[in-house]
Every structure is written in structure tokens, then in C-alpha cells.
Amino acid sequence: MAEKVTIATVARHAQVSRQTVSNVLNSPHIVREETRQRVQEAIVALGYRANQAARQMRTGRSRLIAVRIEPTRDGINGSVLDRFLHGLTETAEAAGYRTMLYTATDPQREIATYDDLLGSYDLDGFVLTGTDHGDPRTAWLAARGVPFVTFGRPWDDLDAHCWVDVDGAAGTAAATAHLLAAGHRRIGWIGWPAGSGVGDDRRAGWHRTLRAAGVDPAGLERETADGIAEGERHARDLLADPTPPTALICASDSLALGALQAARTTGPAIPVIGFDDTPVAAAIGLTSVGQPLGDAAARCVDLLTAVLDEPRRALSPVLLQPELVLRHTA
């Protein structure tokens, strides 16, 4: 390998002091524009790369953030967080941060992992996914002053910390409005058991839009765990009603895929709308509510880097709008 390029090499090349080079790297705003440009040109010309350990000693930053990777599930809903992870890695990299992965099967194990990671790797911060009521993870990090941002709202107190989320209720409201506009009144809902932040939010958009249109939602909904078989079973159950729904909206594409199979085999095909616009939805022509996952990841990186740059700065949370992606099934 060629001789190592150091701050001293850059300083000689740009005819400035080593302190000035250090300032350009760590506090560029205090350096005169002309000087900053000369140093930047020397850095590029020489191919200088700050040694991370040395930079960390100067700045206290490791330029490393961590995010959880989920266990592989049915490959349908799991693809959502995979897409988020791709976006996060790309935008973090563009902002000068690398992404480290960890796994955790429940919040307590995840907290134990934070402790381990913080002790072992001097991370700058975390991006948390899958928030829910009474989330112990955020309280743990906040108590220790560890910078973090969540993809998902703090459902108990929206001002608790910095977050990015997608307005699920707006998505199901748009789906319901689309079916109402097509003349449907008895629009069914297949969702998750009450009590989860995300699940209740998605249900709320359907519920309030039906109500606003003067339709009583009673008897039109089923609660179930997620899955294709579950969606099929509960759709069959709803469609067996003497006055069955004439269209179905589901809390996930997995449920919708099952509902679609039920709707195709129990009688005349009825419209079905899923949630998350997964690759499976695209492949089979399922109308679905899509989350702007790349944008959500980018906004998480924006907020986290802003917190790292100015720990005391007040930052507004970000609520992104989903999009109803119309295909063959509705």
C-alpha cells in the first residue's frame, strides 16, 4: 500500500496548519471559505481518509448507528422492514454513517443488546422500529442520554421523543373512501387484535370513514393474528354472513392475500385492498396502501444526525402520508 496520508500530509499540501485541517474536518463552519476549499481539495487530491479511531478521539463520534433486523417471517410483511433497512443504510452512508445490525426477540432482550453494543462499539445512536404502547426501550435509552429516533410513534405520548411515522389511518381512510365512491356501503375490515398502536391506527381510518358516510361498522370486522391462512378464514367467516360485506380492507397484504382467495372461491369476486404494497401485492395485482419507506428511512437519518449535531435542539416529529396504489383487485 502507498504511504499513509495523514492530517500532516494534508496540511503540508494545503499550506495550512494541522489545526486548520482538523477544524475543516470537525468544525468547518469556523474556517474561512477559501481555506476550507483549499483543504478540501487537498483531501480529495491525496485521498485522505480520517482514521476512525483518531477521528473518534477528536469528535467523540464513531459514525456508527445501529438498527434491529427482524427474524424472517412469511416474506410478505417482513419485506417492509427490509425495504426500510435498505433505505436507511443508503441514506446513512450518504450522511457519513455506517449501519450495524442486531437481532432481538423481545424488548427486554433488545435493551440488553443496547447495553452490550454501547459497551462494545461506542455507537452514536439507534434507529428503533416497531414502537408500541409502554415501549420500555425508549425509556431506557432516554434515561441514559443515548441518541435515538424511532420509525413509529410513541403511542402514549407523541412528544416523548423524536420520531418518524406513516399515517396508517389516512391510508385506510383513503381505501374506504375509494370503495364508498365505487358504491360500496358494507365494507368489511380484517385487522389485528385491539391494543397495538399500529393495528388500532389502521383500523381507525376505516372505522371513522364508514361512520362519516353513515354506515354502521358493527358486524363488519374481524380480529386475527397476521397471516394468509388467517385472512382466508376470517374472510370466509365474514362472507358467510346473511348480509355479507361487498368489499374488504385488510391490515396487511398477508391478510389480503388470504381474503382474496376466500373471495374468489366463495362466490362472485369482491374488491379486496391490502396494506403495505409489498412485492407480492405488485405481483398479483392487489390494490394496497403503500408506505413511503425510503422517505421514512431518510427522515430518520435526518433527525438522528440533527440530534447528534445539536443534542439540545428541539426537533419536530415527521408524519408521512401513505398512498393508495390501485391495481386489479379494487
Add this chain to the structure above:
Amino acid sequence: MAEKVTIATVARHAQVSRQTVSNVLNSPHIVREETRQRVQEAIVALGYRANQAARQMRTGRSRLIAVRIEPTRDGINGSVLDRFLHGLTETAEAAGYRTMLYTATDPQREIATYDDLLGSYDLDGFVLTGTDHGDPRTAWLAARGVPFVTFGRPWDDLDAHCWVDVDGAAGTAAATAHLLAAGHRRIGWIGWPAGSGVGDDRRAGWHRTLRAAGVDPAGLERETADGIAEGERHARDLLADPTPPTALICASDSLALGALQAARTTGPAIPVIGFDDTPVAAAIGLTSVGQPLGDAAARCVDLLTAVLDEPRRALSPVLLQPELVLRHTA
């Protein structure tokens, strides 16, 4: 936070010297079994976690490996490397290693990223994906003595370095044999342009199995870039032949999905088999060749940790067998 537990604390608690604790952590085989157990119990009782920086100074290890994350593509074929990544993170974690992600759009940029990562984070090694002929990445790493393992063969010289791969030709051979057994003779192939290691390997299994059955493959194949629309177009083209194929095998599930649409709309439905057993294949009932991705990831971690433990040890490459997953389409 509670007072930090150090090697000295563990040594006092276990009534051994600090050097002995260090030996238990770094060279346990040189410590007497009874002593090793006492130190291990003290480590557990005190909740000792080696500070990474300190451990790294002692062992020269960061316990950090890096792997590339691909750009999100159509969400069908991309899911394959996502599943590999999940498996890799889980098995690396179980072996005491964390996984860092990076992105790179071509081999030269990937090499520049290796240089950056090695300078910045003192990684222990890399897991490379997507090998091809004349891969400059492995030569770069080997020349610098950086430990790595590839998921994918070194196509030009199978002894060039440590690798794990799946026998794609065996998978398409099984698919072809399955269709031959069902009475088909004119079995078509839709694959990628000649010249890629993976693509040529998948085609070879179809080609040799047809030949062995006395069928001339001439005129039965099409080469194309990957994608649903491409699969549909080339399947239509093959099926428009005066003596069209009576069944189709494709190099990917994306191509197969398109071929299926063509086969359903141009005449009587014919069998179609894809490759990679993606979630989309499962959702639509597509028969497909599945790779044991979790196993492949685990074997990559095994090989890399073996190289890190004993740099001079000769390790055998691992060629895993795929599985033909039979569903509705063949």
C-alpha cells in the same frame, strides 16, 4: 449506571490473576478447566462484558464483519439476499460477531469502500455476495491479507479462496427431470445472457438434462435481462413457435412470473418453474427451485470465523444442494 465491572473485578471475585482472566477470554485452551469454570462463573455473576476497544487491543479482533446490502430492485429477486442477510446477522451474532452494512454499485466502488471501512473500523473480515468471472474484489482483499468468504463461487478458479455456494445446475436439472418424468420433451429455458457465472450454471442443469434425455435444446431457449415483463415477452416469443415448448423453466421467479402470465393468456396453461422460491412464488403457487439461504449464511459465518481463528488452516469450500419446491404450476 452501576460501577463498571473490569477484568480486575472479575479477577478479585474469582481469586485469580488478571492475566488468568485475560487468558480465559482470549486463550481459554491454556487455562485449567477448574480455573476456567471459576472465572466464567465470576464473569456471569458480575455481568462482565469486555470493552470492545480493550478486547481489540488484546486480541486484535473487533468482532465486526461487513456485508454489502443491495439496492432494492423489484422486491422479488432482491428478497433472496435479504433472507441471506437475516441468516448471516443471526448466526454471526450467535458466534459473537456483529454485522455492518455497506452499499456499493459496482466492484470498483466496493473496493474503495473496503479501503474506507478497513481504515475506519478495523473490521475482522468480509462476507462477499454476487461473485462473477474475474472478480476484482477478492483479488484486492487477498493481496492485503484481509479475511473474507464469498457466498458464490470464484468461477475462474474454484481453489482461489474460501467459499459457500448453492449448486444451481443441480436445481435446474431437478426441475428438468421433474418435467421429463411428467412426459414433457420440449422443455423451454428463459435465462440471462451468457457469460455470468450464476446464469450459465443455472442454464447448464437444464441443458445437460435435456441432452441426456435425447432432446435437442436448439430453439428452446431465450436470453434476456431479468424482470417480469422480460419473462412475459420471451415466453410469448417461445410459445409463438410452430412447435412451441410444452413447459418452461426460468432462471428466476421474476422471469417465471412473466412466463406464467404469457402461458395463461396465449393458449392452454403449461407448466412453469421458477428459481429462488421467493415469497411471491409461495403466494402465487409457483413451483420453484429454493436455495438453503439460512444454511448458506451459517456456513459463511463458520468459514469466516474458522479463518479468523486459524489464518493458515486450509478450509474446504461448501457447495449446498437446492430443493425443487413443488406447487401448482408444475
